[in-house]
Amino acid sequence: MTRFYRSTASFSTTAATADQPELHPEPNRLAAAVGHGLRHLHQVQLPADEGHGDVDLAPDGGELAIWALIDERRSQNRIDTQRLPEPYARYSADELISLARQAPQGNRDLRWCHTNPQPSQVVVDQGRFVAFVDPCLARIGDRHLDVAIAHLSLQDVFGPEAVMGFYEAYDEDPDLIQLDRAMLLALLAGFGAKPAES
Numbered sequence: 001m002t003r004f005y006r007s008t009a010s011f012s013t014t015a016a017t018a019d020q021p022e023l024h025p026e027p028n029r030l031a032a033a034v035g036h037g038l039r040h041l042h043q044v045q046l047p048a049d050e051g052h053g054d055v056d057l058a059p060d061g062g063e064l065a066i067w068a069l070i071d072e073r074r075s076q077n078r079i080d081t082q083r084l085p086e087p088y089a090r091y092s093a094d095e096l097i098s099l100a101r102q103a104p105q106g107n108r109d110l111r112w113c114h115t116n117p118q119p120s121q122v123v124v125d126q127g128r129f130v131a132f133v134d135p136c137l138a139r140i141g142d143r144h145l146d147v148a149i150a151h152l153s154l155q156d157v158f159g160p161e162a163v164m165g166f167y168e169a170y171d172e173d174p175d176l177i178q179l180d181r182a183m184l185l186a187l188l189a190g191f192g193a194k195p196a197e198s
Contacts, residue, residue, distance in 0.1 A: 015130050018119035019157055029127035030119065031154045031162035035169030037122055037129035038150055042111040042143050042172070065115065066145060069189045070097065084187050093188075100184045106177030111143040118153035118191075147174055148182035152192030 018034055021027035073079050079093035088096060114121065115137045123130040132138075147170070154162050186192060 015123050015125035017133065018122045018124045021158070024124060024127065026127040027158075028162075028165070030124055031158055031165040032169035033124045033127060033129040034117065034119060034122050034150055034154060035166040035171075037132065038114065038117050038146060039170045039172060040129075041114060041132070041138075042146070044112045046110065046112065046140060063142070063145070063185070066185050066189050070100075070185065073188070073190060078190070079188060085192070088184070088187060096184065096188060100181065100188060103181045103184065104177060105181060106144075106175035106179075108142045108178065109144065109175065110140055111146075112138060113141040113143055113146045114138060115141065115146065115149075117146050117150045119157050142178065142182070144174055144178040144182040145185065148179060148186040149191050152183070152186055156192060 016023040018024075018030045021030060024030060070079075074093055074097060079096075081089055081091055081093055081096060083089075084096075091099070114132055116134070117132070121133045121137075123133060150166060151163055154166050183192075
């Protein structure tokens with residue numbers, strides 16, 4: 001696990017986080033670099049003790065933290081569904097939360113996860129993945145939440161065409177039912193919402 005996280009002092013002078021395309025000679029490769037790094041993190045073997053893949057390691061599939069964020073945003077009236085993409089924009093926050101709680105779940109796929117793999121958390125050098133930033137975020141959970149957050153964040157920073165490069169580099173098909181639910185959770189938590197109009 002530690003090989004994926006490094007001190008910023010150890011980076012070369014050409015390395016920078018992926019949310020700064022102006023600092024990279026090949027910005028079109030940044031989404032692929034995020035996909036490459038996430039794929040390798042998700043391939044790290046889980047602990048080989050009695051907790052391997054067990055509910056004791058991730059009783060909620062990594063969802064407790066994201067639900068806490070959703071509940072906090074709801075209590076502060078910060079879920080503005082008009083800023084969400086269709087078809088979600090036509091529903092109220094309470095309707096979407098209820099939908100997320102009742103949505104059918106596909107196959108949970110527990111892996112080592114970053115839990116916030118936005119471009120600002122990924123260091124890239126010459127178009128290649130170098131490391132993740134913030135190791136304290138890592139935990140065992142359902143990889144689909146990682147994939148959904150990366151998808152929405154990359155779309156925000158680079159546009160929808162960049163998402164294809166991310167999935168090509170990630171190179172592991174998600175369970176579409178689980179990914180759909182994870183996308184809704186990520187949107188409710190504030191990832192991928194349109195910026196507020198000034």
